[in-house]
Amino acid sequence: MDLLKQKILNEGIVLPGNILKVDNFLNHQIDPQLMYEIGLAFADIFADMKITKILTIEASGIPPALMTGYIMKIPVVYAKKTEAANLDSDYLSAEVYSYTRKKSYIIRVSRNYLKSGDCVLLIDDFLANGQAVLGLSDLVDQAGACLAGAGIVIEKAFQQGGDRVRQRGIYVRSLARIEDMSGGTVQFCDE
Amino acid sequence: MDLLKQKILNEGIVLPGNILKVDNFLNHQIDPQLMYEIGLAFADIFADMKITKILTIEASGIPPALMTGYIMKIPVVYAKKTEAANLDSDYLSAEVYSYTRKKSYIIRVSRNYLKSGDCVLLIDDFLANGQAVLGLSDLVDQAGACLAGAGIVIEKAFQQGGDRVRQRGIYVRSLARIEDMSGGTVQFCDE
Numbered sequence: 001m002d003l004l005k006q007k008i009l010n011e012g013i014v015l016p017g018n019i020l021k022v023d024n025f026l027n028h029q030i031d032p033q034l035m036y037e038i039g040l041a042f043a044d045i046f047a048d049m050k051i052t053k054i055l056t057i058e059a060s061g062i063p064p065a066l067m068t069g070y071i072m073k074i075p076v077v078y079a080k081k082t083e084a085a086n087l088d089s090d091y092l093s094a095e096v097y098s099y100t101r102k103k104s105y106i107i108r109v110s111r112n113y114l115k116s117g118d119c120v121l122l123i124d125d126f127l128a129n130g131q132a133v134l135g136l137s138d139l140v141d142q143a144g145a146c147l148a149g150a151g152i153v154i155e156k157a158f159q160q161g162g163d164r165v166r167q168r169g170i171y172v173r174s175l176a177r178i179e180d181m182s183g184g185t186v187q188f189c190d191e
Numbered sequence: 192m193d194l195l196k197q198k199i200l201n202e203g204i205v206l207p208g209n210i211l212k213v214d215n216f217l218n219h220q221i222d223p224q225l226m227y228e229i230g231l232a233f234a235d236i237f238a239d240m241k242i243t244k245i246l247t248i249e250a251s252g253i254p255p256a257l258m259t260g261y262i263m264k265i266p267v268v269y270a271k272k273t274e275a276a277n278l279d280s281d282y283l284s285a286e287v288y289s290y291t292r293k294k295s296y297i298i299r300v301s302r303n304y305l306k307s308g309d310c311v312l313l314i315d316d317f318l319a320n321g322q323a324v325l326g327l328s329d330l331v332d333q334a335g336a337c338l339a340g341a342g343i344v345i346e347k348a349f350q351q352g353g354d355r356v357r358q359r360g361i362y363v364r365s366l367a368r369i370e371d372m373s374g375g376t377v378q379f380c381d382e
Contacts, residue, residue, distance in 0.1 A: 029268045029304040030253075032261035059249035059269065062221075063257050070223035070258075077220045078250065113220040 001041050001175040005188055007034060008154070014181045018128075018156065019100075026153065027060035027125055032067075038175060039067030042123065042151040045173050046072075049148040051121045053077060055114065055136055057096075057107055064153050065123040074121075077114060079107040079136060088112060092142045096135035099128065107132075109139050116144035127152040127174060130161025137170060149173065157189050158182075192232050192366040196379055198225060199345070205372045209319075209347065210291075217344065218251035218316055223258075229366060230258030233314065233342040236364050237263075240339040242312045244268060244305065246327055248287075248298055255344050256314040265312075268305060270298040270327060279303060283333045287326035290319065300330050307335035318343040318365060321352025328361060340364065348380050349373075 013021040025031040042064070054076045056065035062078055069076035088110040097104045114120070122136045133150050140147045147170060155162050155174035158181075165172055177189040204212040216222040233255070245267045247256035253269050260267035279301040288295045305311070311331045315323055324341050331338045338361065346353050346365035349372075356363055368380040 023301065024303070028271065028301060029266050030257060030260070032257055032267055033264065035257065036261060059253060059271075062250060062253045063267075066221060066223055066226065066254050066257055067261075069221070070227060073224065075220050076223055076254075080219065080250075110214065110219060112215070 001038070003034065003037055004153070004176050007031075008176055008186055012186060014184050014186065018159070018181065020154065020156070020178070020181060020186065022154070026063075030063050032063075035063045035067045036071075038064045038153060039069075039071045041175055042068040042121075042173075043071040046121050046148060046151065049121070050119050051148050053114065053118045053145075054121050054123055055079065055109070055140065056123045057081065057132055057136065060125045061123055064125060064151075068121070068123055068151065075113075077109060079109045079139065081105050081107060083108070092139045094135040094138040094142075096131050098131065107135050107139070111143070114139060114143040114145055118143065118145035119148050120145050121148050122150040123152075124150070125153045127155040127161045127165070127172070128159045130164040133161070133165050133170065133172075134168070137165075137168070151175075154178065192229070194225065194228055195344070195367050198222075199367055199377055203377060205375050205377065209350070209372065211345065211347070211369070211372060211377065213345070217254075221254050223254075226254045226258045227262075229255045229344060230260075230262045232366055233259040233312070233364075234262040237312050237339060237342065240312070241310050242339050244309045244336075245312050245314055246270065246300070246305065246331065247314045248272065248323055248327065251316045252314055255316060255342075259312070259314055259342065266304075268300060270300045270330065272296050272298060274299070283330045285326040285329040285333075287322045288320075289322065298326050298330070302334070305330060305334040305336055309334065309336035310339050311336050312339050313341040314343075315341070316344045318346040318352045318356070318363070319350045321355040324352070324356050324361065324363075325359070328356075328359070342366075345369065
């Protein structure tokens with residue numbers, strides 16, 4: 001997606017430790033018009049898959065997931081990272097290890113909102129080590145739902161998550177795949 | 192906003208402790224089409240105020256804030272509740288006490304995304320005790336920005352937050368104001 005890649009090149013900042021800071025438009029300040037374009041791209045990619053539900057994780061997955069759901073006219077569910085007071089006692093849960101934060105956390109989704117009849121599209125802002133996608137996919141399995149695939153805004157293709165997730169048979173499409181940023185500038189995969 | 196009130200009456204669940212469970216469409220599963228209508232309503236209310244930025248708190252404030260920003264073509268910033276690895280070291284912060292969770296937490300916004308020239312619209316899903324709005328308003332003050340007002344999806348008008356926030360001179364508009372739900376059913380304020 002050219003608009004997204006241009007935005008990453010213009011406004012993304014590469015920090016030590018393979019961190020790509022895109023909090024100017026993706027995960028702290030959000031550019032709603034760009035999120036809409038991202039939603040259009042995912043809606044186009046996954047148009048024919050009879051998706052009934054979009055699943056993401058709070059908080060940074062919500063903007064691209066919401067816009068995709070808006071365009072596809074499909075409800076969006078976000079897995080929670082904390083045990084909310086108003087969460088049903090009957091929930092699905094999975095453990096996710098965060099390499100960024102160097103600790104595990106539990107993600108939870110009420111059983112009311114993920115069911116065996118669902119055909120689920122996962123959406124997330126980043127794919128790096130793949131733990132979040134695997135955790136979400138685990139919830140989909142537990143619900144007995146079908147997993148249509150995962151739509152990722154930015155994939156760090158030089159890390160192992162993409163391979164790990166695809167080896168599990170999950171269909172992954174990323175709007176921007178980064179081949180390398182070790183020199184301080186972002187290089188995208190040829191596609 | 193009639194569509195929202197109808198949705199609350201049809202799908203909201205009143206739980207003991209004055210909890211209104213609306214996680215079927217607002218804060219766990221999200222109805223994107225309803226969020227768009229909510230965004231239209233806020234955009235209409237705050238149309239003439241020369242807003243330059245929308246500010247909310249992760250995670251449940253993001254959906255209504257994002258749609259409002261999309262319609263108004265204004266960037267959205269969400270305050271973070273955890274110290275993210277990629278957050279600037281130079282941030283604004285405020286303490287917010289959560290009556291639901293019975294503990295305080297710190298909200299943070301990078302100084303890059305809230306500045307003295309900004310005219311800020313706060314958006315949140317609920318107004319009950321007012322702590323979140325006051326915390327966000329504190330961040331706006333610290334940035335030297337101007338606060339245009341606060342757009343709230345659901346106000347529990349029987350709790351004190353609305354009065355508390357309005358007494359500070361903050362212009363608040365809520366799309367659904369609940370007068371009472373002590374009997375287990377929701378009654379809206381006459382407006």
